[in-house]
Structures are given as structure tokens and as C-alpha cells.
Amino acid sequence: MIRFDLERYTNIKDFDIPYDDYNNYLNRIINTNSFYDIDNLFDEELIYKMQSLSNEIKKNNGVLLIVGIGGSYLGSKALIGSLTNYFDNSNIYYAGNSLSSDYLHDLLKELEGKNVYLNVISKSGSTLEITKTFEVLKQKVREENIIVTTDKYSPLYNLAIEKRYNLLEIPKTIGGRFSIFTPAGLFPIIFAGINVNELKRGAKDAILNKNYIIKYAHVRNELFKQGKKVEAYVCYEPKLEAFLKWLQQLYGETLGKNKKGILPMTILNTTDLHSLGQFIQEGNPILFQTVFKVLQSKNDIKTKNKSFSELNTIATDATLRAHLKGNVYSNLIEIDKLDEYNIGYLTEFFLLSCYYSSFIEGVNPFTQPGVEGYKREMKEML
Ligand code: PA5
Numbered sequence: 213m214i215r216f217d218l219e220r221y222t223n224i225k226d227f228d229i230p231y232d233d234y235n236n237y238l239n240r241i242i243n244t245n246s247f248y249d250i251d252n253l254f255d256e257e258l259i260y261k262m263q264s265l266s267n268e269i270k271k272n273n274g275v276l277l278i279v280g281i282g283g284s285y286l287g288s289k290a291l292i293g294s295l296t297n298y299f300d301n302s303n304i305y306y307a308g309n310s311l312s313s314d315y316l317h318d319l320l321k322e323l324e325g326k327n328v329y330l331n332v333i334s335k336s337g338s339t340l341e342i343t344k345t346f347e348v349l350k351q352k353v354r355e356e357n358i359i360v361t362t363d364k365y366s367p368l369y370n371l372a373i374e375k376r377y378n379l380l381e382i383p384k385t386i387g388g389r390f391s392i393f394t395p396a397g398l399f400p401i402i403f404a405g406i407n408v409n410e411l412k413r414g415a416k417d418a419i420l421n422k423n424y425i426i427k428y429a430h431v432r433n434e435l436f437k438q439g440k441k442v443e444a445y446v447c448y449e450p451k452l453e454a455f456l457k458w459l460q461q462l463y464g465e466t467l468g469k470n471k472k473g474i475l476p477m478t479i480l481n482t483t484d485l486h487s488l489g490q491f492i493q494e495g496n497p498i499l500f501q502t503v504f505k506v507l508q509s510k511n512d513i514k515t516k517n518k519s520f521s522e523l524n525t526i527a528t529d530a531t532l533r534a535h536l537k538g539n540v541y542s543n544l545i546e547i548d549k550l551d552e553y554n555i556g557y558l559t560e561f562f563l564l565s566c567y568y569s570s571f572i573e574g575v576n577p578f579t580q581p582g583v584e585g586y587k588r589e590m591k592e593m594l
Contacts, residue, residue, distance in 0.1 A: 213547075213548040213554070214545065214546070214547055214548075214554055214557055214558065214561075215545070215546040216424045216427075216428065216543070216544075216545055216546075217543070217544040217545075217546070218424075218427055218428060218431045218543045218544075220544065221503075221532050221535070221536050221541060221542040221543070221544055222431065222435065222500070222541040222542065222543065223438075223539075223541060224431050224434050224435070224541075227427070227430065227431065227434070229426060229427060229430050231422075231423050231426060234422075234426045234568075235422050235423075235426070237568075237571065238422050238425065238426065238564070238568060239422075241564070241567060241568065241571075242419060242564070247383075247385070247386045247390045247391075247393070247394075247563065248419065248560075248563075248564065250393070250412055250415050250416050250419070250560070253393045253394060253398075254393070254398075254408060254409075254412040258395070258398075259398070259402070259408060261380075262380065262395060262398060262399045262402045263402055265359065265378060265399070266399070266402050266403040269329045269403065270403075272327055273327055274303075274326075274327040274328065274329045274357070275303040275304070275305060275323070275326050275327065275328055275329065276303060276304050276305070276329050276331055276400065276403050277305045277306075277307060277319075277323065277328050277329065277330050277331065277349065277353075278304065278305070278306050278307070278308075278331050278333065278400050279306075279307050279308035279330065279331065279332040279333065279334075279342055279345050279346055279349065280306075280308055280309065280331075280332070280333035280334065280342065280396070281308055281309045281334075281339060281341045281342060282339075282388050282389065282461060282465075282583070283335070283387065283388025283389035283390070283391055283392075283396070283461065283465075284333040284334055284335060284339075284342075284361075284388055284391070284396050285306060285308070285309055285333060286389075286454070286457055286458040286461050287389075287391065287392030287396065287397035287458055288392075288396070288397045288398075288399075288400035288401055288404075289306070289454040289457070289458070290392070290454045290455040290457065290458035290559075291392070291397060291401045291404075291406060291411070291455075291555060291559070292304065292400065292401055292404045292406070292454070293451055293452070293453065293454035293455065294451050294452055294454070294455050294550055294555050295401075295404075295406050295451075295550060295551070295552060295555055296404055296405065296406070297510075298451070300404075301404060304400065304403065304404060305319060305322075305323070307319055307345050307349065308332070308341050308342045308345035308346070309341065310341070311340075311341055311344070316345065316348065320348075320352065323352075327357070328352065328353045328357060329353070329357045329358075329359060330346075330349055330350065330353045330357060330358050330359065331359040331360075331361060331399060331400065332346050332349075332358070332359070332360050332361070332362075332368070333361040333362070333396050334361075334362055334366065334368055335362060335363045335366065335382050335387070335388050335391065335396070336363070336366055337362050337363065337366025337367045337368030337369060337371075338366065338367060338368075339587070340587065340590060340591070340594075355375060355376070355377065356378075358372075358375075358377040358378065359377065359378040359379075359380065359399070360372035360377045360378065360379050360380070361379075361380040361381075361382060361395050361396050361399060362379075362380075362381070362382060363381070363382050363383075363384055364381055364384060365384065369381075380395035380399055381395065382394045382395060382396050387578050389461055389462050389465055389466065390462075390563060390567075390578075392458070392559060392563070393411075393415065393559070393560075406552060407552045408552075409552075410551065410552035410553045410556065411552045411553075411555065411556035411559075412556060413553055413556065414552065414553040414554060414555065414556025414557035414558075414559075414560070415556040415557065415559060415560035416560075417553075417557055418556070418557040418558070418559075418560035418561040418564070419560060419564065421561070424561070425561060425564045425565045425568060426565075426568060428543065428561075428565050429565050429566075429568045429569040429572055430572070431543060432474060432500070432502075432543075432569070433569070433572050433573075435500045435541060436474050439497070439498065440474070440497075440498060440499060440500040440541070441474060441475060441498045441499075442474065442475045442476075442477060442498050442499040442500075443463070443474045443475070443476050443477070443499070443500055443501070443502060444476075444477050444478070444479045444492070444499055444500070444501045444502070445459050445460065445476065445477070445478050445479070445501075445502050445504070446478075446479040446480075446481060446501050446502065446503045446504065446542075447478075447479075447480060447481070447503075447504045447506075448480075448481045448482065448503075448504075448505065448506070448524050448527060448528050449504070449506045449509075449524070449550065450480055450483075451550060452504055452506070452550070453478070453480050455504075455555070455558075456478035456479075456480075456504075457478055459476065459478075459562055460476045460477065460478050462562060462563070462566050463476040463566055463569075464476050465580045465583065466566050466567070466569075466570060466575075466577045466578075467566070467569055467570060467573055467575060467577070468582070469575050469576075469579070469580075469581065469582065470574075470575055472573050472574075472575060473573065473575075479492075479501070481527070481528075481531065482524075482527050485527075485531065489531075492535065492540055493534060493535065493538050493540065494538065497539065497540070499540065500540070500541045500542065500543075501535070501540070501541070501542040501543070502542070502543040502545065503528065503532065503542045503543065503544050503545065504545050504547060505525070505528045505544060505545065505546045505547065506524075506547050506549065506550055507521075507525065507546060507547065507548045507549065508521065508548060508549045509521040509524075510549070510550075532544065545558070
């Protein structure tokens with residue numbers, strides 16, 4: 213169960229949104245874009261293929277090394293982080309998400325003696341971090357242990373065909389940050405043991421809840437008009453931290469262009485109440501928040517008076533109240549528990565609402581000329 217409260221902790225109350233008009237627009241988006249075609253994305257044959265590959269790795273006591281950056285790794289990290297136990301994923305590693313030589317060196321040492329399966333994920337197949345990391349790593353693993361996830365028109369695709377690597381395809385029409393429900397996100401999460409059927413059920417239900425998809429987009433736009441230039445995604449459960457990082461990328465790259473957009477950032481509480489709390493409560497009033505409140509823990513630990521879950525809930529409510537008193541506004545999203553259904557729901561909710569926001573802002577959601585700019589400069593300097 214997910215409950216959106218976009219009024220109690222904001223100053224936006226009787227908000228007049230012509231839902232019917234916007235619903236028509238949203239329906240058009242849904243019907244014309246393949247990344248909302250959930251049935252097609254969760255195609256049974258494709259899921260079976262990924263499941264078999266994952267079973268084979270496990271049967272061979274393998275570890276999975278995911279090589280990706282931006283939209284090619286943040287999605288799987290978000291879902292794995294939210295839906296698995298804290299120390300359960302010692303058989304999943306990440307690389308290619310920086311150019312740190314020390315990281316790569318230490319990772320190679322850590323992987324010595326392990327049966328490494330390399331999942332290189334890149335839609336374009338030409339991102340520098342990925343190609344360079346792959347250049348080093350492919351010499352360290354057996355060719356049959358390489359799994360390439362890419363677009364049919366990328367150079368990586370041709371290489372995979374030539375070398376007979378395992379190959380998973382990212383549909384041409386789905387861009388990096390929207391690719392969470394393609395093999396870019398789905399293969400790693402299947403390996404992590406996440407129930408994709410429940411994820412799919414949640415995603416499909418989110419599409420039905422169009423009014424909140426529309427409302428959230430308009431509320432953040434209203435807050436922006438009031439001078440709130442920053443949106444902080446806030447959680448009190450560290451498992452959601454990677455999910456917030458995924459949101460940061462989704463909103464940042466999709467809407468931050470043409471000198472427009474709200475700057476997204478992430479806050480992990482109660483940790484950051486002891487670092488950023490002061491600024492948020494009393495500093496420059498440029499920020500509003502979207503707060504994720506998880507109602508139940510999987511395992512609640514008791515203390516003398518209150519359990520940890522109860523303390524965390526009280527901390528969330530107390531902070532929301534304090535912030536409201538200081539005119540710091542918050543959208544509240546209550547999640548009864550972190551499970552596949554709820555996370556699938558939230559993922560699709562934000563994919564759609566973010567895309568819908570590009571309509572309000574009047575920007576093209578699928579480009580990232582700023583990112584391309586840095587890539588170009590880098591290539592030139594090399
Ligand atoms: O959302 C995007 O399009 C980007 O963040 C890309 O995912 C990122 O730049 C990596 O690109 P690629 O998957 O082509 O290597």
C-alpha cells in the first residue's frame with residue numbers, strides 16, 4: 213500500500229487541476245511509448261532467458277560484476293538496495309561507474325579466485341568509463357562468462373555477436389534512465405532474487421493511478437514557482453538510498469535543460485538531520501522535500517519504551533512538523549513496507565510523473581545534451 217499526501221505538509225491545498233484534460237494527455241504518452249508497455253517489457257520468454265542465465269551463474273558459484281554508469285546501473289542498484297537484506301549481496305559487484313584506478317585495482321584483488329561473470333551494460337556501447345573498464349576486465353574473465361546488455365545498433369552488440377558473448381537487448385526506443393524495466397535493470401535484479409512478477413504487478417497498478425501522477429508533477433511545479441529551486445528526496449530507511457539516487461538522475465537529466473528545472477538532491481535521515489538538518493530548517497529557503505516514510509520494518513527491534521520502527525516513524529513525523537513550522541514544505545509518500553509490489557509501483561509512478569513533468573516544463577525528456585557535452589570534450593582531449 214502506498215499513500216500520497218501532497219497537502220498536509222505543503223501550503224498547496226485546494227489545488228485546481230483539470231484532471232480530465234491531463235488524463236487524456238497521459239494516456240497518449242502511455243499508448244505511444246514502449247517504456248510503459250509493461251507486458252512487453254516483462255515478456256515471459258525474456259524473463260525465462262534471464263532466469264536461466266542467473267541460475268547457471270549460481271550453479272557455478274559465480275559472482276556478478278555489473279559494469280555500467282548512469283541509467284545503466286542506477287536502476288538495478290535502486291531495486292536491489294530497496295528489496296534485499298543489508299548484507300545479502302556479497303556476490304554482486306559494480307564497476308565502470310567511475311574512473312578510479314584504485315577502485316578497479318582493489319576490486320580486481322577482491323575478485324581473485326572467484327568465478328566472475330561480467331555483465332557489461334551500455335546502451336550506446338561507447339561510454340568511455342564502460343569501454344575502458346571492459347577493456348581491462350574482459351582479460352580477466354572467461355569469454356563464456358561475459359554478458360553484454362546493449363542496444364542492437366551499438367558497437368558492443370556487434371562485438372557480442374562476433375565473440376558469441378551472452379547477449380541481452382535494450383530496446384532501441386528506451387533511453388538509459390528509463391531503462392530500469394529492460395534487461396539493464398531486470399537481469400541484475402533477477403540475479404539478486406527479486407520477484408519480478410510482483411514488481412510488474414506494482415508497475416501496472418501505478419499506471420492506473422493517473423491523478424496522483426499528474427498531481428505530484430503539478431505540486432512540484434507550483435512549489436518551484438514559489439521560489440523553491442531544489443527538491444530533496446528524503447528517506448529514513450537507508451535501504452532506499454540508492455532508489456533516491458536513481459530518482460536524482462531521472463529528474464536531473466530529464467528536466468534539467470534549457471536553463472530550466474528543479475535541482476534534485478538526496479537526503480538520508482536521521483543521518484543527515486545531524487549535518488543538513490540545520491540548513492533545511494533555518495537556511496536559505498530554496499528547498500522543498502519529497503519524503504518517503506516506510507511504516508513497517510521487516511524485523512523490528514525493541515528497546516525499553518519504543519521499538520526502532522516506532523522511533524523512526526516518530527522521527528519522520530516530528531521532522532515533518534518542525535519543517536512545516538519553519539515553512540519548509542514536504543510531499544509525503546507513505547509505504548506500508550518495502551516489497552516488490554510497492555517498489556514496482558513507485559518506480560513506474562516516478563517514470564511517468566517525471567515524463568509528464570517534461571510536458572509542463574516544455575523540454576524534451578529524452579535528451580541529455582549536457583552529458584553528451586562532457587563526453588565530447590573528453591574524447592577531444594584524449
Ligand atoms: O540516462 C542516460 O541516458 C545516461 O545517464 C546514460 O545511462 C549514461 O550516460 C550511460 O550511457 P550508456 O548506457 O550508453 O553507456
